[in-house]
Amino acid sequence: MIFEILTSAVMGGVFVATKFFESGGGNDAKKIQKICDNTGLYVKENGVKKSIRIHRKSKIEGGNEYVFQIPLGLSFKDFEVKKDVLQDGLNIKRFVFDVSLDDLKSLKLNKDILKQIQSLLEKKKRLNKEIDLSFDGMLKIQVYDEPLPTMFPLNESVFNKCKGWEVPIGTSRSEFITHDFEKVSHLIVAGATNTGKSNFIKMMITCLVHRKPDDVKLTIIDLKNGLSLGRFKDLRQTENFAINPEQAKEALKKVQEQMSKTMDYLFENGYEDVKEAGFKERHFVIIDEAADIADDKDCVEILEDIARRGRASGFYLVYATQYPTTQTVSSQVKRNCMGRLCFVVDSAIASNVVLDQSGAEDLPLIQGRAIYKTVKCKTVQVPYADNKFIQKTIQPQINIRSRGEKNEQSDSQGAENRKYTLILEETELS
Numbered sequence: 072m073i074f075e076i077l078t079s080a081v082m083g084g085v086f087v088a089t090k091f092f093e094s095g096g097g098n099d100a101k102k103i104q105k106i107c108d109n110t111g112l113y114v115k116e117n118g119v120k121k122s123i124r125i126h127r128k129s130k131i132e133g134g135n136e137y138v139f140q141i142p143l144g145l146s147f148k149d150f151e152v153k154k155d156v157l158q159d160g161l162n163i164k165r166f167v168f169d170v171s172l173d174d175l176k177s178l179k180l181n182k183d184i185l186k187q188i189q190s191l192l193e194k195k196k197r198l199n200k201e202i203d204l205s206f207d208g209m210l211k212i213q214v215y216d217e218p219l220p221t222m223f224p225l226n227e228s229v230f231n232k233c234k235g236w237e238v239p240i241g242t243s244r245s246e247f248i249t250h251d252f253e254k255v256s257h258l259i260v261a262g263a264t265n266t267g268k269s270n271f272i273k274m275m276i277t278c279l280v281h282r283k284p285d286d287v288k289l290t291i292i293d294l295k296n297g298l299s300l301g302r303f304k305d306l307r308q309t310e311n312f313a314i315n316p317e318q319a320k321e322a323l324k325k326v327q328e329q330m331s332k333t334m335d336y337l338f339e340n341g342y343e344d345v346k347e348a349g350f351k352e353r354h355f356v357i358i359d360e361a362a363d364i365a366d367d368k369d370c371v372e373i374l375e376d377i378a379r380r381g382r383a384s385g386f387y388l389v390y391a392t393q394y395p396t397t398q399t400v401s402s403q404v405k406r407n408c409m410g411r412l413c414f415v416v417d418s419a420i421a422s423n424v425v426l427d428q429s430g431a432e433d434l435p436l437i438q439g440r441a442i443y444k445t446v447k448c449k450t451v452q453v454p455y456a457d458n459k460f461i462q463k464t465i466q467p468q469i470n471i472r473s474r475g476e477k478n479e480q481s482d483s484q485g486a487e488n489r490k491y492t493l494i495l496e497e498t499e500l501s
């Protein structure tokens with residue numbers, strides 16, 4: 072009996088110690104204050120040193136949030152630029168006992184119990200905390216016990232989490248995040264080369280045609296020579312497909328005409344927008360590498376028009392670029408695109424163009440890692456869309472066209488002829 076009480080007490084102690092060390096021994100706040108002091112993040116007033124002061128600590132999913140008052144004379148930016156120093160400081164030479172409740176339950180109450188506990192205690196892991204900083208009059212530092220996953224594979228269950236006109240954006244540390252085009256009609260997607268923009272667009276199109284096969288219409292402008300989005304060209308939902316600036320201009324003109332007709336209809340019938348009119352259809356205008364048409368005045372004017380009038384008429388813009396500058400993302404487009412998804416960029420200036428704040432230049436070099444912003448910024452890992460999964464998912468939506476038609480048809484055309492038509496492939500026998 073005494074033996075059982077003693078071992079239970081030891082096991083309980085191990086578990087409590089594990090949790091205590093995992094949460095930073097309860098002293099991450101003190102550690103943050105110390106790091107700030109050591110790195111010069113304090114002021115001197117009349118010879119008296121003034122450091123950051125802890126205001127509140129609260130539990131958040133996956134970690135803790137610490138709220139600090141910062142002394143007059145320091146700015147949020149001063150702390151933001153020291154993010155790496157703070158994060159490394161919290162992780163320096165720290166080990167935790169990686170012992171879960173299940174591990175403890177697996178212990179057997181016999182004479183080997185001490186050996187079993189010893190082997191559990193040897194099961195150590197290095198701390199790998201990540202932090203996020205924000206400011207709302209107070210400095211908020213979120214300390215997460217685990218880093219974000221570096222891979223979030225796309226599968227059908229990810230699509231099933233979306234409702235209405237939502238598409239997956241990714242997972243943050245605490246939640247699955249979607250973008251709802253009915254709430255925020257237009258989206259800018261930016262990031263340096265090879266960071267995951269095209270993957271996001273492919274994933275988004277696959278989701279839309281899978282979830283809304285009869286209601287979604289697509290204009291796809293793939294200025295990466297059609298290489299990245301070519302597999303969507305023959306979807307029955309694709310009304311326009313362009314691979315160069317001339318074709319892009321043609322496609323955009325058609326979209327603008329359609330949009331104007333819809334606006335006229337809404338006006339003549341006294342509707343405020345397509346939602347009120349009960350229209351189910353939504354038309355997505357998707358441009359991958361928009362910088363290539365950013366100096367074409369006609370194209371830019373149409374894009375600005377879509378960004379301005381598209382919400383009411385059900386035309387949604389997805390504007391992706393590798394080069395976010397004030398020249399490639401016009402102020403009109405930007406003002407009307409309240410959704411932003413920014414992968415790592417090369418400078419704080421580029422981050423500012425997309426997000427109106429720095430931060431995306433400091434993202435880790437992990438493909439698919441991005442900052443998503445509508446109102447607040449959230450760091451996410453975007454789902455990775457395997458081409459085989461995409462192909463399998465979109466296959467039922469692909470029109471089969473005759474070989475002759477395939478050769479004849481210019482890349483930007485064919486929408487009207489192709490819509491809802493099944494044209495069988497010619498064979499030697501036909």
Ligand SMILES: Nc1ncnc2c1ncn2[C@@H]1O[C@H](COP(=O)(O)OP(=O)(O)OP(=O)(O)O)[C@@H](O)[C@H]1O
Binds near residue numbers: 265270271440
């Ligand atoms: N969400 C993701 N998770 C994991 N890996 C990804 C993710 N997105 C992209 N990748 C990887 O990164 C590679 C480049 O992705 P992608 O083609 O989307 O980049 P990009 O930003 O469009 O590049 P570029 O502008 O140069 O065309 C992909 O081939 C894939 O291996």
